[in-house]
Amino acid sequence: MNDVIKLTPPLTDADVEKLVIGDRVEITGVIFTGRDAAHKRLVELLKEEKELPFDLRGQIIYYVGPSPAPPGRPVGAAGPTTSYRMDPYAPLLIEAGLKGMIGKGARSREVIEAMKEYKAVYFAAIGGAGALMARSIKKAEVIAYPELGPEAIRRLEVVNFPVVVVNDVRGNDLYREGVKRYSRVKAA
Amino acid sequence: MREIDASRITEAVKELCMKANMHLGGDVLKALEKALDEEESPQGRDILEKLILNAKIAREESIPICQDTGFAVVFVELGQDVHITGSSLAEAINEGVRQGYAEGYLRKSICHPFTRQNTGDNTPAVVHVEIVPGDRVKLIVAPKGGGSENMSRVTMLTPAAGIEGIKEFVVKRVKESGPNPCPPTIVGVGIGGTFEMAALLAKKSLLRELGSKNKDPELQKLEAEWLEAINDLGIGPQGLGGRVTSLAVHIEMMPCHIASLPVAVNIQCHAARHKEIEL
Known part of the structure; x- marks a missing residue:
């Protein structure tokens, strides 16, 4: 496996252009959480040309709804949720300047095209390793939509948060490539 | 007819919700270790190692294995010679879910299908009851992720x-x-x-x-x-x-x-x- 690449948002076009599928990346700095309900609201704001709760440009959104923080911890378990549910919203956010998304599972053709056109990448974190991943989250603060509970938008401070590049700016897809390598099924 | 107070069912469901979400079963751990032996992909092996480590952290630190602590699916095998007193079976179970998800710092993931408004306490549970011979009650709590x-x-x-x-x-x-x-x-x-x-x-x-x-x-x-x-x-x-x-x-x-x-x-x-x- 390749060496680990260190990244700190905000990311530039140049930062994401050098990433290739399969790259192991560790993110340190600030990332934002958002899943189904928050995405719906962000896209409504963009369509109405209203201000977002945070400046999207160069940022990374982590598709996660953490479990509640027990006393003395910033957050409970915090692994990724399945990304395809954010596909209807993601292209608009990418167009507005979002540079990275962290989740699990495959993205739609439209999202992959938007990543190519506006220079953004999609990272996978390990689904179901929420207890382990929470160790990389040092601080969590709800910055918008507290009424959404687990779906509120949080500002996370992370240190060496481990992810893998699944879709790069060239339209490559690690899921497709990885499965091709290990499949024993003859192509129909 | 054996009488069982509903509070016992509530208490049991509460404990099971917390335990299920924090303690991965030994059978699953064993299967993950077997998978690690069989996996050829370096990335796949790395993931399996992390999943085994994740289960260990969850158990030792009493935090959920996964942030999606699921829909509380409860299977009940209810002996036909049992009489539940004090409350309804459904309410006893829902109260157990309410308490378990609050005390265990488990995520509340249940919402209205149209408005998506969260019910706030992870209820209602999905309950499957089977009436069986005898005077025992078996409760199985199986949190199911989305x-x-x-x-x-x-x-x-x-x-x-x-x-x-x-x-x-x-x-x-x-x-x-x-x-x-x-x-x-x-x-x-x-x-x-x-x-x-x-x-x-x-x-x-x-x-x-x-x-x-x-x-x-x-x-x-x-x-x-x-x-x-x-x-x-x-x-x-x-x-x-x-x-x-x-x-x-x-x-x-x-x-x-x-x-x-x-x-x-x-x-x-x-x-x-x-x-x-x-x-």
Whole structure:
């Protein structure tokens, strides 16, 4: 496996252009959480040309709804949720300047095209390793939509948060490539 | 008639909700370790190692294995000689879920289907009650995550489709689910009954101990054959490519209507959680 690449948002076009599928990346700095309900609201704001709760440009959104923080911890378990549910919203956010998304599972053709056109990448974190991943989250603060509970938008401070590049700016897809390598099924 | 106070059921459900979400079963851990032996992909091996470490951290630090602490699915085997006093069975269970999800710092993931407004306490639970002989109550709490549940399907095949048709449906379902349900998964298959019974059989099959053999020799053979076909897909841990896509296929079957062949596939992520108690 390749060496680990260190990244700190905000990311530039140049930062994401050098990433290739399969790259192991560790993110340190600030990332934002958002899943189904928050995405719906962000896209409504963009369509109405209203201000977002945070400046999207160069940022990374982590598709996660953490479990509640027990006393003395910033957050409970915090692994990724399945990304395809954010596909209807993601292209608009990418167009507005979002540079990275962290989740699990495959993205739609439209999202992959938007990543190519506006220079953004999609990272996978390990689904179901929420207890382990929470160790990389040092601080969590709800910055918008507290009424959404687990779906509120949080500002996370992370240190060496481990992810893998699944879709790069060239339209490559690690899921497709990885499965091709290990499949024993003859192509129909 | 044996009397059981509803508060005992509440207390038991509360404890089971917390334990299920924080303590991954020994059978699942063993299956993940076996998968680590079999996995050829370096990335896949790295993921499996991290999943085993994750389970250890969750247990030692009393935090959930996965942030999706699930829909509280509760199976009740209620002895017909038991009389529950003090409250209704449903309310006793819901109160246990309410308390367990609050005290255990578990995520509340249940919402109104249209408004998406969260119910705030992870209720209502989904409760399946079976009346059985005797004066005991068995409670099984099986929190079910949304990611793998979303990849599950029920279909009504024609009798002509036969075993091959069922296999094709099952393997195709896993293939199309790809990385979404957090592989390595457990594939629960319900065959027969009616439309809703097939789904329930599939879910029940997930409660069987991982690594155990099906009691029906024919189904045992099919489970092995279908697992091989699934693992030939190359989806691998987290869908990034590899040998181990699923840890097991579990089949539950019952007779069906002469016109029908209902089949359900209930996919379970590697965080296969269920704990039980008998009162």
